[in-house]
Amino acid sequence: MAPKPHYTPNHIPDPSYIRILDTTLRDGEQSPGAPMPAAEKLAIARQLAALGVDVIQPGFPSASSDDFNAVKAIAQEVGNAVDGDGHVPVIAGFCRCVEKDIAVAWDAVKYAKWPRLCTSIATSPIHMEHKLRKSKEQVIKIARDMVTFARSLGCVDVQFGAEDAARSDREFLYEILGVVIEAGATTVNIADTVGILMPFEMGKLIADIKANTPGIQNVIISTHCHNDLGLATANTIEGARAGARQLEVTMNGIGERAGNACLEEVVMALACKGYHVLGGLHTRINTTHILKTSKMVEECSGMHLQPHKALVGANAFVHASGIHQDGMLKHKSTYEIISPADIGLKRSTEVGIVLGRLSGRQALRKRLEELGYVLKEDQVDSVFSHFKSMAEKKKVVTDADLKALVSYKAFNLEPIWKLGDLQVMTCGTMGLSTTTIKLVTTNNSTHVACSIGTGAVDSAYKAINLIVKEPIKLLEYSLNSVTEGISVTSTARVVICRENYHTSTYAFNITYPTYSGIGTGMDVVVSSVEAYLVALNKLLGCKESFICAEKIQISE
Ligand code: MN
Numbered sequence: 127m128a129p130k131p132h133y134t135p136n137h138i139p140d141p142s143y144i145r146i147l148d149t150t151l152r153d154g155e156q157s158p159g160a161p162m163p164a165a166e167k168l169a170i171a172r173q174l175a176a177l178g179v180d181v182i183q184p185g186f187p188s189a190s191s192d193d194f195n196a197v198k199a200i201a202q203e204v205g206n207a208v209d210g211d212g213h214v215p216v217i218a219g220f221c222r223c224v225e226k227d228i229a230v231a232w233d234a235v236k237y238a239k240w241p242r243l244c245t246s247i248a249t250s251p252i253h254m255e256h257k258l259r260k261s262k263e264q265v266i267k268i269a270r271d272m273v274t275f276a277r278s279l280g281c282v283d284v285q286f287g288a289e290d291a292a293r294s295d296r297e298f299l300y301e302i303l304g305v306v307i308e309a310g311a312t313t314v315n316i317a318d319t320v321g322i323l324m325p326f327e328m329g330k331l332i333a334d335i336k337a338n339t340p341g342i343q344n345v346i347i348s349t350h351c352h353n354d355l356g357l358a359t360a361n362t363i364e365g366a367r368a369g370a371r372q373l374e375v376t377m378n379g380i381g382e383r384a385g386n387a388c389l390e391e392v393v394m395a396l397a398c399k400g401y402h403v404l405g406g407l408h409t410r411i412n413t414t415h416i417l418k419t420s421k422m423v424e425e426c427s428g429m430h431l432q433p434h435k436a437l438v439g440a441n442a443f444v445h446a447s448g449i450h451q452d453g454m455l456k457h458k459s460t461y462e463i464i465s466p467a468d469i470g471l472k473r474s475t476e477v478g479i480v481l482g483r484l485s486g487r488q489a490l491r492k493r494l495e496e497l498g499y500v501l502k503e504d505q506v507d508s509v510f511s512h513f514k515s516m517a518e519k520k521k522v523v524t525d526a527d528l529k530a531l532v533s534y535k536a537f538n539l540e541p542i543w544k545l546g547d548l549q550v551m552t553c554g555t556m557g558l559s560t561t562t563i564k565l566v567t568t569n570n571s572t573h574v575a576c577s578i579g580t581g582a583v584d585s586a587y588k589a590i591n592l593i594v595k596e597p598i599k600l601l602e603y604s605l606n607s608v609t610e611g612i613s614v615t616s617t618a619r620v621v622i623c624r625e626n627y628h629t630s631t632y633a634f635n636i637t638y639p640t641y642s643g644i645g646t647g648m649d650v651v652v653s654s655v656e657a658y659l660v661a662l663n664k665l666l667g668c669k670e671s672f673i674c675a676e677k678i679q680i681s682e
Contacts, residue, residue, distance in 0.1 A: 135313065142405065144396060145409075147179070147373065148177075148376065149183040149376055150174070150423055151200075153374075154423070155427070157381055157382065157385065160380060160429055164195055167184060168199050168204070172207075175215050177389075177415040179389075180216060181242065182205075182215045185234075188226065201237040201241065205235070216283065218241075221245050229279065232281055240283065245272050245285070246287030249265065250290035250295075251295065265302065270305045282312070285313040285315055286313070288317060304341055307339070308341060312346065314346075314348065318352055321354030321383075325361050326364065328349070328351065332369055333369065346372050347369055347370045347372070349365035349370045351386065352387075363392065363395055373387070375393075377420055390420060393411045394416070397409075414470040416470055443471060444478045448485055455488050481493060487506065512531055519646075541659070541663040543565045543659055543663060545659055546566045546572055550585070558578045559579050560579075561576065561577060561582060561586040565593050565594075574593075577591075577592055583603075587658055597624060598625060599622060600622055602621040603620050616648075620642065620661050621640050643657040643660025
């Protein structure tokens with residue numbers, strides 16, 4: 127990362143460098159339901175510093191004593207912490223164009239190495255008439271006086287914000303901005319407070335201000351875009367293209383109403399396209415901290431992300447359909463414009479594949495390979511068809527499901543024992559489960575046995591053992607509902623081995639073949655018996671050719 131240029135409030139030596147002002151803790155915190163305690167704000171501010179933002183706007187100090195204390199604590203700590211390349215973030219206190227607000231904000235931020243005051247007043251006819259109830263002349267006078275007052279406190283970094291600039295009269299905007307620049311403002315913030323502009327309009331607004339405002343070449347132009355039409359990121363980028371060199375954003379786009387421009391979207395758009403189509407525009411954001419910051423803000427603000435949120439949503443780097451999964455396996459850039467590692471995401475599978483109803487054969491094969499199964503073509507075919515029928519019943523097919531599926535289906539065994547019937551009896555005063563089992567062999571002979579046990583499944587397994595007369599050790603048994611919520615279908619999974627292998631305890635790392643089976647059905651006892659029979663048939667029919675594959679499985 128290039129070292130940050132020395133900080134001068136009204137000048138950036140590198141003409142393509144973009145300052146990022148993060149207002150997650152001010153505008154973001156104004157989201158309905160998002161207020162955060164001071165300790166959380168401090169933790170987020172530390173993380174914003176690690177992310178490398180140029181300016182942190184941690185609050186509105188005159189809004190409450192809590193906000194004052196949070197801003198002050200952040201100015202004292204984060205505003206003086208030097209990072210690896212000598213960077214210290216500017217700490218910016220938000221205030222209205224009111225003397226008391228400005229004085230209180232200064233008292234909170236003055237402890238920072240680079241304190242800034244961000245004073246703001248509305249400049250649109252609708253706001254001046256109905257909200258401020260002041261004339262244009264009065265608003266210009268207030269703006270000039272308040273910027274002068276801020277400078278008089280000893281603050282050399284004063285931002286003036288034109289609230290609702292998007293709906294302001296252009297000539298009036300040039301005039302008031304010229305006046306505050308003359309009074310000592312070092313950054314002018316152009317707010318699309320209501321999120322009404324189209325991207326080309328935002329670009330034109332910034333270009334017009336740049337071309338017509340007296341003294342504008344001596345200050346930094348900033349944008350502040352809201353997302354009421356879902357255009358905040360696009361408008362922010364257009365603002366930068368037209369000459370804005372500070373962009374106000376929030377993490378996850380939180381903020382008033384539909385929120386602000388998202389830090390992650392603006393920063394990654396510049397990272398992806400800055401050098402190619404945006405004339406070299408760049409930031410100093412350490413993008414590998416994006417995901418961590420996003421999660422922290424999500425947790426602290428309670429503003430949850432939708433799964434398909436760009437970049438930081440749960441699905442942003444997940445591929446579910448067969449065609450996409452096939453493409454991803456062949457080359458990651460087929461469906462990904464950004465490496466997930468660039469924003470700090472580590473995926474459990476290399477190419478972000480979730481196996482489910484839409485997954486294709488190649489994705490299944492790849493995942494099986496990752497799990498240690500190298501199967502022949504016909505084995506993959508067999509597993510795939512069973513995988514598809516399982517995926518129809520289950521949203522996501524997990525690794526555990528796959529392991530069970532492979533060990534059963536890949537080898538197309540002819541079962542030696544099939545379930546004929548079963549009956550469980552639990553009535554009476556003894557409280558013992560009793561199961562009667564009828565098994566049928568390949569040559570259609572039937573065998574019946576009955577056993578007691580601690581429960582229905584236990585007594586059924588014991589009855590099977592009486593018929594099969596093979597020393598079996600049950601290593602694992604699990605039962606999962608296939609459908610979420612009130613389950614109608616359950617899947618039992620068992621893993622067994624021959625009893626005599628288990629007695630060979632002379633070596634610690636002895637490997638012995640294990641056999642697993644799954645059974646799916648409406649009745650948990652029937653599912654459990656089917657799973658047991660699948661595993662048992664594999665054990666009994668075990669041939670040299672697939673001992674290998676089973677050995678792979680026990681290394682899991
Ligand atoms: Mn705002």
